[in-house]
Amino acid sequence: MNKPQKQDETNEASGSDRLLTLPQYLIPQHFLSVIMHRLTQSKRPWLKQRLIRFVASKYQVNMAEAANPDLNSYPSFNAFFTRSLKSGSRPLEGDNSVLASPVDGVISQLGAITNDQLIQAKGRHYRLNDLLAGDEALSQQFSEGQFATIYLSPRDYHRIHMPLSGRLLQMTYIPGKLFSVNPRTVRAVPDLFARNERLVTVFETAEGPMVLILVGAIFVGSMETVWSGQITPPYGRSIRQWHYDKDHLVQLEKGQEMGRFNMGSTVIILLPKQAKSFASKWQAGTAVKMGQALT
Incomplete structure (x- = not known):
C-alpha cells in the first residue's frame, strides 16, 4: 500500500474552540x-x-x-x-474500480489507519474499534487500511451515493451523542466520531470490503437509507444490527443513491489495506463533489 497522504497541519484546537464548544x-x-x-x-x-x-x-x-x-x-x-440535482450534474469519474466521492463536501481528514488509529484533527486520534462499537471482526478487515472523512455543510447537496458498486452485507445503528460535526467541534471534542450516533453500512465490492458510516449530529433531524427508509428518529438507546443475504439482496451500483441526511453531517469511508491509495491531490480542507475520483 502506498504511503498515506500528508495531513492538514492547521486544524489544531484552540482555547476559543473549546470554550465555544462547551455549551x-x-x-x-x-x-x-x-x-x-x-x-x-x-x-x-x-x-x-x-x-x-x-x-x-x-x-x-x-x-x-x-x-x-x-x-x-x-x-x-x-x-x-434533500433536493435532487439535474441529470448529469455529477458525472462519475473513472472506471468501475475507481472510488468516487459519495457526497459533496470538504475533506476533513484522509489517509492511513495506523495502529488502529484514525485522525480526527491535528493532535486528535480515535480508535477504529471504538468507531465500529467494538466489532472486532469488522475492525480487523480494515486494520492498516485507509479512511476518508467528508464534512457536508448546510450549503451542500445532501444525498449520499455509492463510491463503488457493491452488495450490502450488514447495517448497524449505534446510539450516541449528537455533537455538531463542524470543523471547530471536530477539533475540540475528543473521539467525536466514535461518540456521536452513527449508521455503519458494510458492502462487498469487487475491490474488497467497504464501509460507509453516516455520522449523526445536532439538528440532523434524521438519517435514512434507500433500502430501509428513515432510521432516525426515533433515537435508540441500544445497538441494532441488520444482516442481508441472498433472500434480502441489496445490490447498489456505483453512483446510485444509498441514503441521505436531513441537515449537515459527515460521512466516513473505510477501505482495506489492499485498496488503491487516495490520489495525491486530495488533502484535508479540499472541497470535493459527489462522483469525483478519490483514487
Whole structure:
C-alpha cells in the first residue's frame, strides 16, 4: 500500500474552540434535534418558506444545479434540503474500480489507519474499534487500511451515493451523542466520531470490503437509507444490527443513491489495506463533489 497522504497541519484546537464548544455538553441534544426534525417537516407556508430562504441566502445554495430551482415550490424545508440535482450534474469519474466521492463536501481528514488509529484533527486520534462499537471482526478487515472523512455543510447537496458498486452485507445503528460535526467541534471534542450516533453500512465490492458510516449530529433531524427508509428518529438507546443475504439482496451500483441526511453531517469511508491509495491531490480542507475520483 502506498504511503498515506500528508495531513492538514492547521486544524489544531484552540482555547476559543473549546470554550465555544462547551455549551454542546450541556444542551439536550436529542430533544433539540427532535424539535428541529418537526420544524423541517412542517408544511406551513410561512414557516417553511422562511427556513428555506434563510438557509438558501445565508449559505449561498446553488439552486441552478437543482432539478427544481423554484424555492417556493418545495412542500417543506426538508424537501428543499434533500433536493435532487439535474441529470448529469455529477458525472462519475473513472472506471468501475475507481472510488468516487459519495457526497459533496470538504475533506476533513484522509489517509492511513495506523495502529488502529484514525485522525480526527491535528493532535486528535480515535480508535477504529471504538468507531465500529467494538466489532472486532469488522475492525480487523480494515486494520492498516485507509479512511476518508467528508464534512457536508448546510450549503451542500445532501444525498449520499455509492463510491463503488457493491452488495450490502450488514447495517448497524449505534446510539450516541449528537455533537455538531463542524470543523471547530471536530477539533475540540475528543473521539467525536466514535461518540456521536452513527449508521455503519458494510458492502462487498469487487475491490474488497467497504464501509460507509453516516455520522449523526445536532439538528440532523434524521438519517435514512434507500433500502430501509428513515432510521432516525426515533433515537435508540441500544445497538441494532441488520444482516442481508441472498433472500434480502441489496445490490447498489456505483453512483446510485444509498441514503441521505436531513441537515449537515459527515460521512466516513473505510477501505482495506489492499485498496488503491487516495490520489495525491486530495488533502484535508479540499472541497470535493459527489462522483469525483478519490483514487
